[in-house]
Amino acid sequence: MRLYLIVSASPSLCPGDNPQATHLPRAWAPLARPPPHGSRLTADLFSTNPGALKSPVSEQTTTPEDQRSPEDPLTPPPPAASLTPEPHNPGTPPDLFESVAEGPVVVQGGSPKLSSVPLDLPAGGNGGEGKQQPTFFPTPLQEVSLEEEGDEPDIFDTMSSPKLQLNQAEGDGGDEFIQITVSDPQKIGDGMSSYMAYKVTTKTNVSYFRKKHWSVMRRFSDFLGLHRKLVEKHLHSGRVIPPAPEKSAIGTTKIKLGSDKNADSGSLDFIERRRAALERYMNRTSTHPTLRADPDFREFVELDAELPRATQTSALSSAGVLRLLNRVGETVNKMTFKMDESDQWFEERTQQIESLDAQLRKLHASMERLVNYRRELALSTAAFAKATAVLSSVEEHSSLSRALHQLSESTERTQTIHHAQADADFYVLSENTKDYIQLISAVKDVFHERVKTFQTWQHAQITLAKKREAKAKAELAGRMDKVQQAQEEVTEWEGKVERSQEEFERISRAIKKEMEQFDVMRVKDFRDMVIKYLEDLMTSQQQIIKVWETFIPEAKAIS
Amino acid sequence: MMDGMEDVLPSETNGTKSGRSDTVDLNDSTLQVDISDALSEREKVKFTVHTKTTLPDYAKPEFSVVRQHEEFIWLHDRFDENEDYAGYIIPPPPPRPDFDASREKLQKLGEGEGSMTKEEFSKMKQELEAEYLATFKKTVAMHEVFLTRLAQHTVFRNDHNFKVFLEYEQDLSVRTKNKKEKVEGLFKSFNKSTDEILLAATQKDVDDYFEREKTFLLEYHMAIKDATTKADKMTQAHKSVADSYIQLSSGLSQLGTIEGPRLEKFINKVADTFEKARKVEGRVSSDEDLKLSDTLRYYVRDGSAAKDLLYRRLRCLANYEQANKNLDRARAKNKDVHAAELAQQNACEKFEHISNKAKEELNDLKARRVTAFKKNLIELAELELKHAKAQAQLLKSCLQSLPEE
Numbered sequence: 001m002r003l004y005l006i007v008s009a010s011p012s013l014c015p016g017d018n019p020q021a022t023h024l025p026r027a028w029a030p031l032a033r034p035p036p037h038g039s040r041l042t043a044d045l046f047s048t049n050p051g052a053l054k055s056p057v058s059e060q061t062t063t064p065e066d067q068r069s070p071e072d073p074l075t076p077p078p079p080a081a082s083l084t085p086e087p088h089n090p091g092t093p094p095d096l097f098e099s100v101a102e103g104p105v106v107v108q109g110g111s112p113k114l115s116s117v118p119l120d121l122p123a124g125g126n127g128g129e130g131k132q133q134p135t136f137f138p139t140p141l142q143e144v145s146l147e148e149e150g151d152e153p154d155i156f157d158t159m160s161s162p163k164l165q166l167n168q169a170e171g172d173g174g175d176e177f178i179q180i181t182v183s184d185p186q187k188i189g190d191g192m193s194s195y196m197a198y199k200v201t202t203k204t205n206v207s208y209f210r211k212k213h214w215s216v217m218r219r220f221s222d223f224l225g226l227h228r229k230l231v232e233k234h235l236h237s238g239r240v241i242p243p244a245p246e247k248s249a250i251g252t253t254k255i256k257l258g259s260d261k262n263a264d265s266g267s268l269d270f271i272e273r274r275r276a277a278l279e280r281y282m283n284r285t286s287t288h289p290t291l292r293a294d295p296d297f298r299e300f301v302e303l304d305a306e307l308p309r310a311t312q313t314s315a316l317s318s319a320g321v322l323r324l325l326n327r328v329g330e331t332v333n334k335m336t337f338k339m340d341e342s343d344q345w346f347e348e349r350t351q352q353i354e355s356l357d358a359q360l361r362k363l364h365a366s367m368e369r370l371v372n373y374r375r376e377l378a379l380s381t382a383a384f385a386k387a388t389a390v391l392s393s394v395e396e397h398s399s400l401s402r403a404l405h406q407l408s409e410s411t412e413r414t415q416t417i418h419h420a421q422a423d424a425d426f427y428v429l430s431e432n433t434k435d436y437i438q439l440i441s442a443v444k445d446v447f448h449e450r451v452k453t454f455q456t457w458q459h460a461q462i463t464l465a466k467k468r469e470a471k472a473k474a475e476l477a478g479r480m481d482k483v484q485q486a487q488e489e490v491t492e493w494e495g496k497v498e499r500s501q502e503e504f505e506r507i508s509r510a511i512k513k514e515m516e517q518f519d520v521m522r523v524k525d526f527r528d529m530v531i532k533y534l535e536d537l538m539t540s541q542q543q544i545i546k547v548w549e550t551f552i553p554e555a556k557a558i559s
Numbered sequence: 560m561m562d563g564m565e566d567v568l569p570s571e572t573n574g575t576k577s578g579r580s581d582t583v584d585l586n587d588s589t590l591q592v593d594i595s596d597a598l599s600e601r602e603k604v605k606f607t608v609h610t611k612t613t614l615p616d617y618a619k620p621e622f623s624v625v626r627q628h629e630e631f632i633w634l635h636d637r638f639d640e641n642e643d644y645a646g647y648i649i650p651p652p653p654p655r656p657d658f659d660a661s662r663e664k665l666q667k668l669g670e671g672e673g674s675m676t677k678e679e680f681s682k683m684k685q686e687l688e689a690e691y692l693a694t695f696k697k698t699v700a701m702h703e704v705f706l707t708r709l710a711q712h713t714v715f716r717n718d719h720n721f722k723v724f725l726e727y728e729q730d731l732s733v734r735t736k737n738k739k740e741k742v743e744g745l746f747k748s749f750n751k752s753t754d755e756i757l758l759a760a761t762q763k764d765v766d767d768y769f770e771r772e773k774t775f776l777l778e779y780h781m782a783i784k785d786a787t788t789k790a791d792k793m794t795q796a797h798k799s800v801a802d803s804y805i806q807l808s809s810g811l812s813q814l815g816t817i818e819g820p821r822l823e824k825f826i827n828k829v830a831d832t833f834e835k836a837r838k839v840e841g842r843v844s845s846d847e848d849l850k851l852s853d854t855l856r857y858y859v860r861d862g863s864a865a866k867d868l869l870y871r872r873l874r875c876l877a878n879y880e881q882a883n884k885n886l887d888r889a890r891a892k893n894k895d896v897h898a899a900e901l902a903q904q905n906a907c908e909k910f911e912h913i914s915n916k917a918k919e920e921l922n923d924l925k926a927r928r929v930t931a932f933k934k935n936l937i938e939l940a941e942l943e944l945k946h947a948k949a950q951a952q953l954l955k956s957c958l959q960s961l962p963e964e
Contacts, residue, residue: 355817363814366806373803377796384789391782396775400929403936523821530829531958537836538954544947552940558933 178204178286180301182279185271188219195219196252196271198278202301208293209302220252222300222307223278229296230285231445236453238510240446240518241291242284243438245277276427280435330448339451343508349515350447357440360433367430374422378415385411399558406554413547417540424536432529436522443518450507457500464493589613592710592725594703595623599695603627604656606702610725616717617726628655630724630731631702634709637720644715645871645909646916648924650708651860653701661691679809682834686802686841693845697853704857751870758873766914772921773869780862787855794852797844804837825961832957836950843946850939858928865924872913875906882906 184199201215227244234241254267286292286301300307341347385408392404471486595609609623635652638644665687672680709715724731759773808830815826882903889899 352817352819356814359810359814359817363807363810366803366810370800370803370807373796373799377793377800380789380792380796384786384793387782387786387789391779391786394775394778394782397925397929400932403933407936519821523818526822527825527961530825531961534829534832534954534958538951538958541947541951541954545944545951548940548944548947552937552944555933555936555940558929558936 178202178206178209178292180279180282180286182275182282185275195221196274198275200282200301206292209298211302214302216301216304218300218307220247220274220278221309223281225307226285226296226300227281230291230294233294233296234291235445235449236507238446238449238507238514239288239290240439240442240514242281242288243435243442244281245274248274273431276431277435280431284435284439333452334448339454345512346447346450346508353440353443353447357437357444360437360440364430364433364437367425367433371422371425371430374418374425378418378422381411381415381418385409385415403554403558406551410547410551414544417543417547421536421540424533424540428529428533428536432525436526439522443515446511446514450504450511453500453504453507457497457504460493460497460500464490464497467493590710590716592703592706594699594706597695597699599656599658604695604698606631606699608706608725616722622726624725624728626724626731628653628702631705633731634720634724635705638709638715638718639867641718645875646868646913646920647712647714648861648864648868648920650705650712650715651857651864653698653705656695656698658691658694661687661694664690675806676809676813678812679805682805682809683802686805689841690798697849754874755870758870758877768918769869769872769914776862776866776869780859780866783855783862784859787852787859790847790852790855794844794848797847798841801837801840801844804833804840808833808837828957828961832953835953839946839950839953843943846942846946847939850935850942854931854935858931861924861928865921868917868920872910872917875910875913879903879906879910 179202181201182198183201186197187194188197189195197217197219199215200218201213202209203213205212224244224247227241231241248270254270282301285297291297341350388404388408388411392401392408395401395404467486467489471483471490474482474486589612591611593609594606596607598605598607604627606626606628607623608626609621610617611621613620632652635649638649665684668680668683668687675683709718709721715721811826811830811833815823815830818826882899882905886896886899886903889896
């Protein structure tokens, strides 16, 4: 019904930022073809707007467009009628804002890199299916006060270009949204039993959440546990579950064993990468309306206490080993079972997915190379700047010495620019591509689910035939008691065949729909990512221009 | 005949030729030297040294000869060893043409050919060839600068060896030092450096000016050497960044084909932009190399030559003082006084001569250095500016042209 705008960096929210006071609720019909502007899904998925969080000014000016995004249901609501329309009673926008404005300040993501995207949901009151469990949590949630983080200096200040914000002009985006930020990585405990905890801040106006704006602390294994549960519950319905960041033994051990004071840039980097990846993961998952409504997900973001340890995510537990075996089995299955593909669509898509996967991996490798080279460039430029400074101090000719000193300073500035650009190379381009690769493998998983259902169906058919044979044999042999039993079995298996066929067709349909959305979102995300990157590159160049422009007069002043 | 030499040697070898190198602007047209052409064969580079002169000593007003790198070194050594020139800064010899790095890269590229697409491969090959060409041009320029400095120098230009170098049609048969001579050379330089250190420690200079100069030069030399290495590293890194754009660009185009119509146009535009951006970055790198690194490098070597001058002077001073002592001793013993007197006088003259010349040369060096730095720094900044603007413009137009959804 209304737009909820987030101004991350500003200490208060301005009601005035909300241009659209009312908004007709949109029917969340199965025709859920999302509006072409996948919206900030893209930004969401590819965290293309690192700068957005940084500066209050830019944030404010862009929020009107920025924060709107039509919801982009990745799947149509499940046919199962488990969802009931929920009466939606939002207050008027100003109320909303006021209530939030009194609340604590929004916290920045821990780095300038990512911004989460608010996602609109269709208002529940229109017969759509917001899942409603308004009284899900017995315990009241506490709002955690969020500190405002300082701005990191970086060149992406001006990068929150309006271009990236998609207009809700079509008005078919819902007006509900949810935005999650992951911040404040902290080391809890000491030694091998220590772990990293992150603050997960959610802002939303989705009705089935208790509050509009709150935080909880979660540890890394919690995120993994969530992912596992979601996979268990939804993969077989044909949904693409966004993949969670990977475990890394080396990085984690370094953190565990290192002390806070000695956090070197390597481990800081690792923490930052992980935090950014977690944030992207949370936002991608929350974008998906079904996943968002999932009780486990909601518990994850809302429950104010510590979640029960998802021990089964630990690599060495028995459950972990079991999972590993399962994985192996599945892989073998994937390789050996060649499905008789009758559906042209699936045939094409599978192939396309495969080649996309391969090509993206290659691309990612070359992006990583670029990042490394640029980081090297930044380092060597810094070294040169120092050497030039020394030279300038030795030089006896005074104006040449001054010019050399200027050269040293200019080079120093260029070095900073290169360094920032390398970061952009990394976070905007490389990490997002990596995410993309992981998403593709989630898609492959879903496709494989379908293959499995097909297998089940085939198997059921074969068994049915056998049972029928057995029955016929029993009839021939005149064994009436056996015939009765055989008949029961035949009926049973007939039912199974029917059901598994239904299941197969259902999942095929679901996947098709899901893939449609996925495609649109994917294209959008990619475009946005590339555009963002190009803009960053351009800004770097413009800054370099400034540096040299200031240097030239100095050089000319040598007498 | 000599004029036949003026034309470029036909390509009987599989070398690359450089175009005409830029002629240096000479104030004095009585003796103009330049390298009109160069041919690269396998291991060697053959330079065509072209001379134009109005001096009467020369047989013809205009002529060319073919010289190789070793012959340049020979010429430099003749100057270096000549005691008459002890008071001058001998222009540093040009560095050996070194294509090893390029060759190595080409080899690596050949090995990795299987792993990349055809276009990628051809692009990288082009890049390498351009690099090779750039190195080639640079070495030609350095040899030319060496000659022009000699030609412009009022004393050096009249040197007999120089004339021979310019005129003698045949090969100078300067063989590279064989082992024995190399070892000898090593010994000599070793001796020289120990002597230098010894002198530096024991010999007190009578002239404050030279004391100061010495300290300054030593410090400066170290600083500038360091700066040169770092500058080289920086240009290298820049080049690598530019090259990695190639893979990015081709990877993107391949992605475009897979993605199909929706993204293809978009992606192709982006891939194209990267390709263009890469060229600009590459030019940034090579310009930095040319203007910055080379200037620094040249003055490292010039500074080295200046240090040599100071060393020679100091040695002269030591000799002079030794001669004085000898004279005193001779007078005391009253034996060989005349000889000693003569020796002392010689030494004294030499020393004075050197000191005066050295002062001039050092001031000259300073002035030259300042001018060269100024010119190159300005050019560097302007080029960097130009390239940055070009890249910004390129990116801007790409962004504008990317079709909106």
